[in-house]
Amino acid sequence: MQTQVGIIGGGPSGLCLARLLSLAGVRSVILERHDRAHVEARIRAGVLEQGMIELMRKAQVGARMDREGLLHDGIVLTFDDRVERIDLPGHTGGQRVMVYGQTELTRDLYDAVLQDANVSVVFEAQGVRPLGFLDGEPRLDYVSDGKPQTLACDFIAGCDGYHGASRAAVPRGLITEYERVYPFGWLGLLADTPPVHEELIYSNHSRGFALCSMRSHTRSRYYVQVGQGEKVEDWSDERFWDEIRRRLPERFARNMVTGPSIEKSIAPLRSFVAEPLRFGKLFLVGDAGHIVPPTGAKGLNLAASDMHYLSTALIALYREGRGDLLERYSQTALRRIWAAVRFSWWFTSLTHKFNDDAIERKIQLAEFDYLTGSAAGRTTIAENYVGLPFDASFG
Numbered sequence: 290m291q292t293q294v295g296i297i298g299g300g301p302s303g304l305c306l307a308r309l310l311s312l313a314g315v316r317s318v319i320l321e322r323h324d325r326a327h328v329e330a331r332i333r334a335g336v337l338e339q340g341m342i343e344l345m346r347k348a349q350v351g352a353r354m355d356r357e358g359l360l361h362d363g364i365v366l367t368f369d370d371r372v373e374r375i376d377l378p379g380h381t382g383g384q385r386v387m388v389y390g391q392t393e394l395t396r397d398l399y400d401a402v403l404q405d406a407n408v409s410v411v412f413e414a415q416g417v418r419p420l421g422f423l424d425g426e427p428r429l430d431y432v433s434d435g436k437p438q439t440l441a442c443d444f445i446a447g448c449d450g451y452h453g454a455s456r457a458a459v460p461r462g463l464i465t466e467y468e469r470v471y472p473f474g475w476l477g478l479l480a481d482t483p484p485v486h487e488e489l490i491y492s493n494h495s496r497g498f499a500l501c502s503m504r505s506h507t508r509s510r511y512y513v514q515v516g517q518g519e520k521v522e523d524w525s526d527e528r529f530w531d532e533i534r535r536r537l538p539e540r541f542a543r544n545m546v547t548g549p550s551i552e553k554s555i556a557p558l559r560s561f562v563a564e565p566l567r568f569g570k571l572f573l574v575g576d577a578g579h580i581v582p583p584t585g586a587k588g589l590n591l592a593a594s595d596m597h598y599l600s601t602a603l604i605a606l607y608r609e610g611r612g613d614l615l616e617r618y619s620q621t622a623l624r625r626i627w628a629a630v631r632f633s634w635w636f637t638s639l640t641h642k643f644n645d646d647a648i649e650r651k652i653q654l655a656e657f658d659y660l661t662g663s664a665a666g667r668t669t670i671a672e673n674y675v676g677l678p679f680d681a682s683f684g
């Protein structure tokens with residue numbers, strides 16, 4: 290088999306990249322390790338920045354998102370019983386975020402991609418190996434239906450997440466990895482209950498962090514910070530609901546509607562960046578190249594700028610024979626990535642319990658007071674939360 294761009298991974302990055310390339314006439318093949326149902330069922334991101342929203346529209350898959358997504362004008366920050374609201378449009382010249390689940394977005398992308406003549410998807414592709422990308426003859430070896438296969442291509446896009454095959458295939462001497470693992474995780478619970486509040490609540494409580502999020506007016510997504518060794522089996526629904534209520538100010542806790550969980554899982558928190566993001570004809574995109582703690586809702590939104598830069602650069606090459614944008618992909622993408630790594634780390638530091646040290650909590654409270662008491666502080670939170678812009682000079 291032969292194509293122009295071989296894409297490893299059929300998550301949001303691989304699907305959206307394939308779709309953007311296809312609309313410009315560039316062909317691709319996606320090799321996805323799992324089946325469609327498995328990929329679509331993963332409960333992950335829920336908050337989209339303007340950049341991701343625009344990309345979905347550009348990929349002509351934004352109709353349902355625009356109908357069903359919930360636009361949010363603010364977030365709520367709490368510190369024990371203190372409650373402060375950050376007005377997003379008021380501090381950013383009118384920008385907002387949209388609540389639309391990654392499950393829904395992935396389904397919209399698959400609906401389009403599977404009808405698209407320029408894109409083929411191989412599900413349950415096993416043992417994918419990127420080869421030849423440093424010596425100019427890239428190819429992907431893999432096993433499908435028990436038979437070994439080879440996909441020859443001009444370029445490889447590694448969109449296969451943090452545990453994928455693409456970054457692992459890079460010789461160690463060519464890559465630098467920066468990583469911080471946080472000493473806690475997030476226990477998440479999804480339930481068909483109305484959200485406790487119409488906006489997201491980020492709560493810093495002496496018992497630990499909590500987040501009240503949602504997927505719709507009738508489906509809630511809640512998280513509590515838990516220790517590194519915690520097991521999901523030890524958290525009954527009742528224990529979870531009791532804990533999250535204890536971490537919220539009384540006015541929210543008393544309105545919490547509880548119900549049986551649809552899904553419950555624990556996610557570790559890490560900051561991770563690989564540098565560079567290009568190795569000959571192999572490019573890393575999305576979680577394959579970087580991970581942020583989910584506190585700032587940045588993971589998928591960072592993948593969005595990678596998809597934008599890489600699709601723009603590949604289209605410039607195929608249409609105009611211009612290779613300069615491919616040369617700039619890594620450094621341009623990394624600038625926005627590090628800005629979001631910084632914000633996600635900082636927002637995590639502001640809102641989570643790192644230890645029992647009383648001075649740390651006093652300092653967190655002083656920072657909370659300073660930020661919420663100052664127009665500059667509120668603007669800092671708001672403009673990072675709605676997302677820093679893509680580099681407009683790239684094109």
Ligand SMILES: Cc1cc2nc3c(=O)[nH]c(=O)nc-3n(C[C@H](O)[C@H](O)[C@H](O)COP(=O)(O)OP(=O)(O)OC[C@H]3O[C@@H](n4cnc5c(N)ncnc54)[C@H](O)[C@@H]3O)c2cc1C
Binds near residue numbers: 298301
């Ligand atoms: C609890 C949680 C909450 C989050 N909340 C937010 C949020 O609110 N906002 C936000 O922007 N982000 C959020 N994120 C992050 C977001 O979900 C990720 O950044 C996003 O999924 C990245 O997409 P991706 O396509 O790059 O990688 P992935 O979604 O990981 O997709 C990679 C794909 O590659 C496939 N694959 C892996 N290895 C191979 C292989 N060897 N061969 C073939 N295929 C392979 C996988 O099966 C998968 O389908 C959250 C994440 C978590 C865990």
